[in-house]
Amino acid sequence: MNGSRWTIGFALLWAAMGAAQPGIGREIISKITIEEVLSIGALDDEALFQWTGVAADPDGFIYVLDAMDYSLKKFDLRGALVKKTGGRGQGPGEFMIPRLLDASPNFIFATDQNVAGVYVFDRELNYRKKILCPSLIAHLKALGDDRVAVAAMSFQAPGKILVLNDDGKVLSEIAYLDGNPGILMDSISFIPDAAGSFYLAFLFQDRIEKWSSDGKRVWSRSLLGGKKSVTKKISSFSLPGETCFKDIALDRRGHVLVLGGHLSEAPSRTVFVLDLQGDLLTTFVLPDTSHCLYVDRRNYLYARANDGVTLKKYRILYE
Amino acid sequence: MSEKIIARRKSSFPNAVDRLRRNAAQYFLLRRAVVLLLIWPCLLSTTLPARSAGGEAGICCWILIDIESFFCAPCLEPFLALCRALPARVQEEKIQGILVYETPAGGDRSGLRSGIVLKKWRAFRKAHGIRFPAAADAGRFFRGLLNGGIVVLLVHEERNVLACYPLPLQPGQLEEIVGILTGGAFEIAGRTIASPRPMD
Numbered sequence: 001m002n003g004s005r006w007t008i009g010f011a012l013l014w015a016a017m018g019a020a021q022p023g024i025g026r027e028i029i030s031k032i033t034i035e036e037v038l039s040i041g042a043l044d045d046e047a048l049f050q051w052t053g054v055a056a057d058p059d060g061f062i063y064v065l066d067a068m069d070y071s072l073k074k075f076d077l078r079g080a081l082v083k084k085t086g087g088r089g090q091g092p093g094e095f096m097i098p099r100l101l102d103a104s105p106n107f108i109f110a111t112d113q114n115v116a117g118v119y120v121f122d123r124e125l126n127y128r129k130k131i132l133c134p135s136l137i138a139h140l141k142a143l144g145d146d147r148v149a150v151a152a153m154s155f156q157a158p159g160k161i162l163v164l165n166d167d168g169k170v171l172s173e174i175a176y177l178d179g180n181p182g183i184l185m186d187s188i189s190f191i192p193d194a195a196g197s198f199y200l201a202f203l204f205q206d207r208i209e210k211w212s213s214d215g216k217r218v219w220s221r222s223l224l225g226g227k228k229s230v231t232k233k234i235s236s237f238s239l240p241g242e243t244c245f246k247d248i249a250l251d252r253r254g255h256v257l258v259l260g261g262h263l264s265e266a267p268s269r270t271v272f273v274l275d276l277q278g279d280l281l282t283t284f285v286l287p288d289t290s291h292c293l294y295v296d297r298r299n300y301l302y303a304r305a306n307d308g309v310t311l312k313k314y315r316i317l318y319e
Numbered sequence: 320m321s322e323k324i325i326a327r328r329k330s331s332f333p334n335a336v337d338r339l340r341r342n343a344a345q346y347f348l349l350r351r352a353v354v355l356l357l358i359w360p361c362l363l364s365t366t367l368p369a370r371s372a373g374g375e376a377g378i379c380c381w382i383l384i385d386i387e388s389f390f391c392a393p394c395l396e397p398f399l400a401l402c403r404a405l406p407a408r409v410q411e412e413k414i415q416g417i418l419v420y421e422t423p424a425g426g427d428r429s430g431l432r433s434g435i436v437l438k439k440w441r442a443f444r445k446a447h448g449i450r451f452p453a454a455a456d457a458g459r460f461f462r463g464l465l466n467g468g469i470v471v472l473l474v475h476e477e478r479n480v481l482a483c484y485p486l487p488l489q490p491g492q493l494e495e496i497v498g499i500l501t502g503g504a505f506e507i508a509g510r511t512i513a514s515p516r517p518m519d
Contacts, residue, residue: 043434049442050389067390068442088446097392114392307435 027253027318032273032284034301034314040064040079041310047081048073050308053101055108055142056296057123063108064311065098072098072110074125085125093119093127100140107145111137118148120166132168139189147171149198151188159186161198161211174215176200184240189247191256193276201248201258204229204240208248208258210278219278227263243268247292251316252299255281259293259303288312377476379413380500383465384453386420386436389443397487398469399447404497407450413500416440416453419461433457473499 040062041048049068056062061082062075071086072095087094097113107128108121118131118140131148139151146166154160159177162170177186187203196213206227210218229240243261246268250256256278260270268289273281290304301314382401388394405414420436427433433455440453456462464470471484473496484492 043431043438046442049439066442068439069446097390306431309435309438 027255027275029255029273029281029318031282031319032271033317033319034284034286035317036287036312037300037315038079038313039305039310040075040313041306043306043309047075047079048309048311051304051311052099052292052308053110054292054294054302054311055101055103056294056298056300056302057103057108058105058297060296060298061123062302062311062313063101063103065095065101065110067095067098067308070095070098072101072108072121072125074123083125085121085127090115092130093121100137102140102142102148104142104145107142109140109142109148111140117168118150118164129166131164131166133164134162134170138187141190141192143192149190149192151190161188161190172213172215174198174211176209176211176217181205183237189245191248191250193250199248199250199256201245203243203245203261206244206263208245208256208272208274208278210276221274221278221280223258223272223280224260224263229263246290247294249293249295249301251295251301252297253318257293257295257301259286259290378481378499379415379474379476380496381472381474382414382416382451382453383461383470383472384416384418385465385467385469386418386439387467388469389439394468394486401471401486401488401493401496402447402449404493406501409500410450414451416451417456417461418453419456419465422457422459422462427457430457471496 041051048064049066051064052067053065054062060077062077062079064073064075065071066073070088071084072093073084074082076082085093086098088096090096095110095112096115098110099113100111102109106123108123108125109131110119110121111117112119114136116133116136118133118137120128120131122128133150134152134154136153137150138153141149143149143163147163149161149163152160152162158180159175161174161176163172165171176188180186185202185204188200189203190198190200192198197218198211198213200207200209200211202208206222206224207220208223209220212218224244227244229242229244231238232241233239242263244263245258246261247259248256249259254276256274256276258272258274259268260266260272261268264270264272266285268291269286271284271286271293273283275281286303288303288305288310289307291308292302292304294302295316296302299316301316303312303314304310305312382398384398385394388398402410418436418440420432422432436455437453440455443449444453469486471486471488473481473484475481484496488496
């Protein structure tokens with residue numbers, strides 16, 4: 001009797017704590033809407049031309065990679081351009097195909113598509129160093145000032161997330177593939193949480209997964225009813241032609257946000273909202289198509305508009 | 320194409336399979352050229368300015384650019400090599416770019432898509448030091464003609480399409496295009512054509 005009382009009491013306390021604490025995925029929400037708070041880049045200005053990656057620092061400054069003028073740009077909280085660096089080239093801090101971006105408290109991490117490494121800039125956009133990587137990089141997230149996680153792009157050993165220190169030493173890895181499903185089928189976007197777990201969205205498979213820091217799959221979900229990407233024959237290769245998902249992010253209230261790809265109801269606009277256990281809570285639709293979804297430390301959501309000429313910043317409203 | 324040019328290209332296709340490929344490629348190029356000729360009056364009367372270097376044998380160049388090519392390194396490099404090889408004055412006076420892009424199902428009545436495309440071109444042109452102007456293919460005239468990639472058309476002021484070169488160029492074609500646009504005599508379509516004056 002005493003034992004069951006303790007059990008019930010503990011369960012009630014645990015449930016109450018879970019409901020009250022932000023960030024652990026127990027909040028019940030029925031609807032999410034977004035409200036635009038900032039727009040950077042218009043047709044007649046020189047702010048953005050084709051942005052590819054976005055990140056924000058703890059003070060709210062916004063950093064953007066632009067593939068059309070090969071630059072890394074810094075904007076203030078009102079969207080005014082503060083500084084610009086980069087340029088086309090293969091020298092330190094230059095880009096040929098600028099692609100991925102993330103920020104730690106003090107540094108900005110950027111990739112160039114055909115470079116096996118991560119460029120490190122300080123918050124004033126001074127180039128600091130290059131973190132060498134064993135392979136090209138398909139996705140990048142900063143884990144702190146001195147660590148990054150990258151999805152390695154490798155034909156020999158596909159399907160790995162590597163955690164690197166700032167000298168390029170591999171500290172740990174997660175092998176997330178079962179077998180070899182084919183070219184590009186290992187492509188993912190991922191987001192780490194504070195506990196060291198990783199949430200993965202497969203770009204060409206209807207799979208969203210959570211992996212623990214010790215490399216074990218925690219759960220796996222399908223959100224598109226098992227739809228498959230139609231493959232295209234290019235030369236002698238069969239390549240997936242449609243994306244299932246494009247990006248994944250975590251908000252500050254414990255939800256996983258997954259940007260649907262070509263196969264979602266509103267292609268490249270539908271955002272699936274999951275709790276941390278992988279249960280689908282709701283969806284919402286971005287006003288314009290995006291390739292990217294980013295949530296900053298203040299819980300603002302960033303997405304693309306006007307085919308990369310415009311960056312939109314939204315407040316997330318929960319009901 | 321002139322006998323010389325065809326003879327030179329034949330030597331680069333030594334076996335039967337390559338010959339078949341070449342015939343197929345020529346068929347598609349011919350088909351594209353026919354489509355272009357059919358829509359030519361429409362183009363001249365609506366969207367595109369006729370550019371000419373002047374003189375009796377003036378030749379200009381149209382470069383059809385699928386905007387997606389900007390994000391494809393194998394497509395982009397041959398294009399940049401061509402731009403680097405063409406003197407600034409030739410680019411400014413003899414070349415017209417045409418930006419081909421996807422438009423929404425309902426069309427682009429607001430002009431938003433063409434505005435986006437032209438903004439991207441502005442940045443791209445500045446980043447690469449390109450001097451020739453480009454127009455957005457808002458009327459979708461070239462959408463069916465250009466199945467991705469970049470194509471160079473040499474056009475005579477008498478309104479004949481003289482040659483069509485899909486990128487990447489075959490060996491010798493870059494020199495051919497640059498030579499024709501910068502002056503000197505060249506045989507195209509059985510005629511000897513000389514630019515009125517060499518251009519630096």
